[in-house]
Amino acid sequence: MSSFADAHALAPGPVDLTAIDPAATPAYDGKKGDAEAALEELGPELADLQERLYANKDSGRSVLLVLQGMDTSGKGGVLEHTVGLVSPAGVKVTSFKAPTDEERAHDFLWRIEKALAPAGLIGVFDRSHYEDVLIGRVRELAPSEEIERRYGAINEFEQRIADAGTTIVKCMLHISAAEQKERLLARLDDPTKHWKYNPGDIDERARWAAYREAYEIALERTNTEAAPWHVIPSDHKWYRNLAIGHLLLDALRGLDLSWPTADFDVEHEKQRLRDEVPVQ
Amino acid sequence: MSSFADAHALAPGPVDLTAIDPAATPAYDGKKGDAEAALEELGPELADLQERLYANKDSGRSVLLVLQGMDTSGKGGVLEHTVGLVSPAGVKVTSFKAPTDEERAHDFLWRIEKALAPAGLIGVFDRSHYEDVLIGRVRELAPSEEIERRYGAINEFEQRIADAGTTIVKCMLHISAAEQKERLLARLDDPTKHWKYNPGDIDERARWAAYREAYEIALERTNTEAAPWHVIPSDHKWYRNLAIGHLLLDALRGLDLSWPTADFDVEHEKQRLRDEVPVQ
Numbered sequence: 001m002s003s004f005a006d007a008h009a010l011a012p013g014p015v016d017l018t019a020i021d022p023a024a025t026p027a028y029d030g031k032k033g034d035a036e037a038a039l040e041e042l043g044p045e046l047a048d049l050q051e052r053l054y055a056n057k058d059s060g061r062s063v064l065l066v067l068q069g070m071d072t073s074g075k076g077g078v079l080e081h082t083v084g085l086v087s088p089a090g091v092k093v094t095s096f097k098a099p100t101d102e103e104r105a106h107d108f109l110w111r112i113e114k115a116l117a118p119a120g121l122i123g124v125f126d127r128s129h130y131e132d133v134l135i136g137r138v139r140e141l142a143p144s145e146e147i148e149r150r151y152g153a154i155n156e157f158e159q160r161i162a163d164a165g166t167t168i169v170k171c172m173l174h175i176s177a178a179e180q181k182e183r184l185l186a187r188l189d190d191p192t193k194h195w196k197y198n199p200g201d202i203d204e205r206a207r208w209a210a211y212r213e214a215y216e217i218a219l220e221r222t223n224t225e226a227a228p229w230h231v232i233p234s235d236h237k238w239y240r241n242l243a244i245g246h247l248l249l250d251a252l253r254g255l256d257l258s259w260p261t262a263d264f265d266v267e268h269e270k271q272r273l274r275d276e277v278p279v280q
Numbered sequence: 281m282s283s284f285a286d287a288h289a290l291a292p293g294p295v296d297l298t299a300i301d302p303a304a305t306p307a308y309d310g311k312k313g314d315a316e317a318a319l320e321e322l323g324p325e326l327a328d329l330q331e332r333l334y335a336n337k338d339s340g341r342s343v344l345l346v347l348q349g350m351d352t353s354g355k356g357g358v359l360e361h362t363v364g365l366v367s368p369a370g371v372k373v374t375s376f377k378a379p380t381d382e383e384r385a386h387d388f389l390w391r392i393e394k395a396l397a398p399a400g401l402i403g404v405f406d407r408s409h410y411e412d413v414l415i416g417r418v419r420e421l422a423p424s425e426e427i428e429r430r431y432g433a434i435n436e437f438e439q440r441i442a443d444a445g446t447t448i449v450k451c452m453l454h455i456s457a458a459e460q461k462e463r464l465l466a467r468l469d470d471p472t473k474h475w476k477y478n479p480g481d482i483d484e485r486a487r488w489a490a491y492r493e494a495y496e497i498a499l500e501r502t503n504t505e506a507a508p509w510h511v512i513p514s515d516h517k518w519y520r521n522l523a524i525g526h527l528l529l530d531a532l533r534g535l536d537l538s539w540p541t542a543d544f545d546v547e548h549e550k551q552r553l554r555d556e557v558p559v560q
Contacts, residue, residue, distance in 0.1 A: 055475040080367035087360035088368045177559040188550050194542040195335040208559045262474040270468050279457040279488045
C-alpha cells in the first residue's frame, strides 16, 4: 500500500469531516507542478496494469472506483486527468443522475448492479448508490426506515461483489464550502462553464451542514474491510488527481496479476506462420 | 473537411483494396516522431469539442466511430492513443465479440442498437455490425440471402441514426498481409502479448483474399452519404492514429456546437452566492 492509501484510509468509528482539512496534501510535500508531473509519471504503470487486468478477464477480477463528493468537488476532473491515463477500452464509466421512472420502480441497487463493469475492466462511478443515502437523506426522498435499511444493503452488496472478484476503491472528494463558492463563482464568470451550473446548486449548498452529516453517517456505516472509504482532500485539484491516481495504482497492483501464459505451443505457431502458403 | 478526410474518402462504386497501399501516408509528409507530436497537439481541441458535445447533449447529437480491420490492424491502438485524448467520461466503447446465445436469438442489429452511445457522447465500436457481413460471409455463418439482406439493413439503420443526430465515422484499418505476419510474429515473441494471440488467427489469415473480397463488397455497398467509409492505410501505426484523430476532429468540428447559453440569470446567481448566509 502506498503512503497515500495510509493517509486517506478512514479509521473505524464516528467520522468528523470538520477534522479533515480539505486543503491538506497528506503524504505529499510537492507543489502543483510537481504533482501534475508525478501523475503523468504514473501513466505507464497504470496503463500496463490496466492491460494486465484486461488480459486476465477470465480470472473474474475487476476494479470499481466510486467517486462521491459535493458539486464542483472534481469528479469530472478525476475522470479526465487520472482515469484518462489508461485506455478508454479498459474503462466503463457510469455517471448517475436522478433515477428514471423505471429505475425508481426498482430497489435503489438495481441500476447500480446493471452498471457494474464486467471482469477485466475498471468501472468508475461518477456519483453512485451513495446518493440514495446522501441526497436521499437530506431531501427525505425516502422514509427514514428505508434510508436506514440502505446502509446494510449497501454493505452486503459491496461485500458480495468484492467476494466475486471486484476491488472496490471508494473516494469521497472533500472540499470546503469556501472552495465550492469560489468554483461556483468561477463557473458563473465563464460562459463556457454555464452549462455545468444549475441554480439548484445553491439550494443544495444551503444544506451544506446536512450533507456533511449525511456523509459522516454514510462514511461511518459503510466503511468496511471489503470496501473501505478514503477521504481525499480536494481543495487542490492537483493533489486530488494524484492521490486518486495512487489509490488506483494500489488497487491494480494489489491484484498481483501476471500475464496469462500461452495455452498454445508458441514455437509451433511461429513455425505455422513461417511455413504458410503465401498470403496476399 | 481536413485533407485527411479527402485522402481517405472512398469514391462511390467498386472498391479495389489492392490499389490502396497500406504503407502509404496520404495527406501527410512527416515522419513517425512528427506524427506522434501532431497527434498530441490535436488533444486540447478534441477534448474541448468532446466537452462541447457533452454540454449539448440536449441537442441529440452524438458521434459514432466504427473501427474495422483484420487482426492486429490496430483497433486497440486507436482507442488508446487517439480516443484516449478525450475524457473517458465522454466516450462509450463497445468491443464486439462473437455474439452470445441471446444476441444470436435476435436480428444482428439488436446488440448494435443497444450499444449505441446516448446523445452527448462519442461512441466507439471496436468491431461492429460489419462483422456480420465479413466473417459472416467468409465463414458462411448465415445463408447467402441473409448476408445479402444485411447490406440494405445496415444502410437503413445507419441512415436512421444519422437522421436522429449521430455523425458516423467508419474506418477500415487497412494493413498488408506481410505487416500482419510481422505483428503476429512479434506477439509470439513477446510473452506479455501471448494473451492477444489465438491459433485461430492464422486460420483466418489463410482466408486473407476472401476477407479482402468481403471487405470490398461491404465497403462498396455501405459507403453511403449518411455514413461514408474511410480506408486508413495502417501499416504505420503512427499514421493510422493521426489520420483517425483528424477524422474524429472533423466530425466534432462539423457538429458546429457552441456552448449552451445560460437559462438562468447569471448576475442574479452571482448575487445569491455573495449574499448567502455563511455556509460551513
